[in-house]
Amino acid sequence: MAERSATRWLEVLATGPMVTVQDLGRPGRGDLGVGRSGAADQAAFRLANRLLANPEDAAALEVTLGGLQVRARGDLLVALSGAPCPATVADSAGRTRGAGHQAVEVLPDGATLRLGVPRRGLRTYVAVRGGLDVPMVLGSRATDVMAGLGPERPARGAMLPVGPPPARFPHVDLAPVTPFYAGEPxxxxxxxxxxxxxxxxxxxxxxxxxxxxxxxxxxxxxxxxxxxxxxxxxxxxxxxxxxxxxxxxxxxxxxxxxxxxxxxxxxxxxxxxxxxxxxxxxxxxxxxxxxxxxxxxx
Missing domain, CATH: 2.40.100.10 (Cyclophilin-like)
Known part of the structure; x- marks a missing residue:
């Protein structure tokens, strides 16, 4: 369904240790033996979507310990939240610039976003304006690794469809960077x-x-x-x-x-x-x- 109508995509070039598609999960299905799942750090996940004026439950990528590389197929806006990691954007001509954290970034058609290993924290969220329009399973696009529900973990070469952008445009382009934890939380x-x-x-x-x-x-x-x-x-x-x-x-x-x-x-x-x-x-x-x-x- 989404794959037939999508006009914009994220092409996965590398995944690092672990990448999953997440939203806010499947609440209220415990009677069926189905857990909620969803983003592990829900506050960070919601923030990335708010920066893009997405609904807070729009599907995005949860990236564990960096290593993600994705290429835009169509012009995109993205936002990173959660564990701060070094990030760069290289355009189709090879020109490279740094990408901010908890900020809106333009990812033009053909550009590549690369995430390094976070200096602190564990999980980084990569949201795209319009959300990832992968098929729903039991009302959610979250990948539950224990139950085996939801989208498959993205692999190299995967093409992730991006949904239509929301009608309203983001009112802010960055948010205060959340301190992450050194020492003993x-x-x-x-x-x-x-x-x-x-x-x-x-x-x-x-x-x-x-x-x-x-x-x-x-x-x-x-x-x-x-x-x-x-x-x-x-x-x-x-x-x-x-x-x-x-x-x-x-x-x-x-x-x-x-x-x-x-x-x-x-x-x-x-x-x-x-x-x-x-x-x-x-x-x-x-x-x-x-x-x-x-x-x-x-």
Whole structure:
């Protein structure tokens, strides 16, 4: 449908470690066993679309650790947000200029946008005015890597159709650059629904020492390494609904922080839940960094 009517495209020349198409996901389908998915850092994703006067849920690219190269087929406007990375635009004659972050950039027909590795943060968003008009699956263009739903991950040579531009034009051409996280980000948590499954003081222990983000982390969740959280009860729970930000603790005692593509249900107890604004922050923490948790009251 979109591919037959598109007049503008993004041609993928290189993807780097990982690129997916995302929007704001598929809310309200948990009864079907379908998670929300969508952009891991939703605040950054929304900002890129607002800069282009797109609807906030217009589909865009989520780029992990840079390396993306795309060529415009037709004149385009693009915006980058999320993890700031070195970016250049080379026109069809080979002339190269720098591209700004959290700013509107012109990508003329035949020009190539290249992203380097971000100095801080993990995920960069590349939005295009009109949005990526790939086919919807269950009402969304988000790629859920755990469930295997949505568009395939773009590969070299893919041609991504761009939708018609919105009627209104952007009112701003840049936004303040969000500071990204050096050191140890502090994530606010609420006590979880199963904190009573752990020994006294376990929740305080969670919040007293840093946890390292391991290389096993992905869009499903951040696997953490730090002080072990011991249980006071044996056995396992019946499957329970999970949400982004849930800190689930398997028998190893090492918690996993669920992100955008988390499972719909889980059987390990949840000791705490990261507050929604800090889930976006967590999505920008790189493997090898450490995070801290701070207990807050609802």
């Amino acid at each position: 502090v994530l606010d948590v609420l006590a979880g629904p199963r904190d009573d499954w752990f020994v006294p003081g376990a929740l305080e222990l969670l919040c007293s020492e840093p946890y390292e983000v391991t290389v096993d982390s992905n869009r499903v969740g951040m696997r953490l390494r730090g002080p072990g959280l011991a249980r006071a009860r044996d056995g396992e729970l019946p499957p329970e609904g999970m949400v982004p930000g849930a800190l689930q603790v398997p028998p190893s005692g090492q918690p996993t922080l669920f992100l955008a593509d988390h499972p719909v249900t889980g059987g390990y107890p949840v000791i705490a839940v990261v507050r929604t604004p800090d889930v976006d922050r967590a999505a920008q923490v790189r493997p090898g960094q450490r995070v801290r948790f701070r207990l807050v009251r609802a």
